[in-house]
Amino acid sequence: MSLRSLLMPAISQRLLSEARLQSQRRRAERRRVARGEPHRVRLFHQVDDPYSALLAAALPALVARYDIELVPQLVGPPPDAAAPARAQLVAYSRRDAALLARRHGLGFDDPGLQPAAAAVASATALLLGAIGQGRFVQVAADVSRALWQGHALAAAAPGVVPASGEAVAAHVGKAEAEREGLGHYLGAMLHYGGEWTWGLDRLHHLEQRLQALGAGREGVSGALFPPPDESAPAAAEADAGATIDFFVSLRSPYSAIVTPRVFALGRAAGVPVRIRPVLPMVMRGLPVPRAKRLYISLDAAREARRLGVPFGRLNDPLGRPTERGMAALSHALGRGQGEAFLGSFMQGVWAEGVDAGSDRGLRRLAERAGLAWDGVRDALADPALDSSWRGSAEANRAEMASMGLWGVPSFRVGTLAVWGQDRLWAVAQALRRQGSA
Numbered sequence: 001m002s003l004r005s006l007l008m009p010a011i012s013q014r015l016l017s018e019a020r021l022q023s024q025r026r027r028a029e030r031r032r033v034a035r036g037e038p039h040r041v042r043l044f045h046q047v048d049d050p051y052s053a054l055l056a057a058a059l060p061a062l063v064a065r066y067d068i069e070l071v072p073q074l075v076g077p078p079p080d081a082a083a084p085a086r087a088q089l090v091a092y093s094r095r096d097a098a099l100l101a102r103r104h105g106l107g108f109d110d111p112g113l114q115p116a117a118a119a120v121a122s123a124t125a126l127l128l129g130a131i132g133q134g135r136f137v138q139v140a141a142d143v144s145r146a147l148w149q150g151h152a153l154a155a156a157a158p159g160v161v162p163a164s165g166e167a168v169a170a171h172v173g174k175a176e177a178e179r180e181g182l183g184h185y186l187g188a189m190l191h192y193g194g195e196w197t198w199g200l201d202r203l204h205h206l207e208q209r210l211q212a213l214g215a216g217r218e219g220v221s222g223a224l225f226p227p228p229d230e231s232a233p234a235a236a237e238a239d240a241g242a243t244i245d246f247f248v249s250l251r252s253p254y255s256a257i258v259t260p261r262v263f264a265l266g267r268a269a270g271v272p273v274r275i276r277p278v279l280p281m282v283m284r285g286l287p288v289p290r291a292k293r294l295y296i297s298l299d300a301a302r303e304a305r306r307l308g309v310p311f312g313r314l315n316d317p318l319g320r321p322t323e324r325g326m327a328a329l330s331h332a333l334g335r336g337q338g339e340a341f342l343g344s345f346m347q348g349v350w351a352e353g354v355d356a357g358s359d360r361g362l363r364r365l366a367e368r369a370g371l372a373w374d375g376v377r378d379a380l381a382d383p384a385l386d387s388s389w390r391g392s393a394e395a396n397r398a399e400m401a402s403m404g405l406w407g408v409p410s411f412r413v414g415t416l417a418v419w420g421q422d423r424l425w426a427v428a429q430a431l432r433r434q435g436s437a
Helices: 003-015 018-035 050-065 086-104 117-132 136-149 165-182 199-212 253-269 290-307 320-334 338-351 359-368 373-380 383-402 421-436
Strands: 039-046 068-075 189-192 195-198 244-248 273-277 410-413 416-419
Touching: 018 195, 039 050, 039 165, 050 068, 050 086, 050 136, 050 199, 068 117, 068 136, 068 165, 086 199, 086 416, 086 421, 117 136, 117 165, 189 199, 195 199, 195 290, 244 253, 253 273, 253 290, 253 338, 253 421, 273 320, 273 338, 273 383, 290 421, 320 338, 320 359, 320 373, 320 383, 338 359, 359 373, 410 421, 416 421
Parallel strands: 039 068, 244 273
Antiparallel strands: 039 189, 189 195, 244 410, 410 416
């Protein structure tokens, strides 16, 4: 066992702990009070990002609910290193935002293409002008709607004088540098007291924090966009022919925290879950910058606590541990024990700090899943199995790509294909739709 594998579980357990998060929050609040500052929330708005458009629609209600100073800043798309599959990301973002908009009753439809560059430039100039006039919150949603629907932009922000091209370039450059300095890369991001929240999906975390600080206005409780209901339809309501395809990576924190939930959903609905493993992005040659890795880990830990899923004492399975895990998973799938092994591996690696790269660690995970270690050990040495699981992983990746997806966890039910541990509600909805068809 390497020194890294020995130290990582303890370090990650501290880094991702609730105690550390609360300590950071207390320090941030002490600094704010000592400086006499308001509850200042920074918004990084990407003009041609559908999630930014949805968040813009929520801003008037947000500032009405809380005693905050909202500081909007305009940014461009994420850098290449943070968006290695940019074309897929852009297309999927539109479809996913439309799905999210329908859930929340917001007005966004996927037009099938991005707004023209000239229109984006005009909208950016208009929104920067609105920032200068202190009117961003009032006009951002209308400008976004006009941009995505191809309507006249000026009519969406009457009285706002667009900023010059030079002013836009200076503002965006400064905002992107600040976002990077604070440790992020996406649009639709809110930053408060050292903590990030993304779009509508994580807005409830920010609201919960503001309410705990007493920043909610009189009578405010709950959340504008509460966490989704992931409950399954009754087995009798689900289509008997339905299947949940679960595209999963052994190195994905989000895959780890959704694994027990997707199998619970399948059992409750009486629907099989088909495990479709893929190699991690890094092992497929796609970059994952440090800021992205850190944010994902912190966000996964925050979501895991909300969901009651064990997570945080991790032992990164990059490389050999993942390859051994994939071989063992293939062996388990051949014996009808794929769910048991996948659950054991995810819990062991991501919540218990088990080193799956060692025989001792992998044996523990395998035997907990009901697999005989002798059989697993033989499978690890079998060249035919090695070739088989690698071929299956590539076929699964290619199938994901054919659905416009590239990241994990991803799910398919019938015609629905979604990405993210926070889209399990859509999988449950798809099962209901099939069951009631």
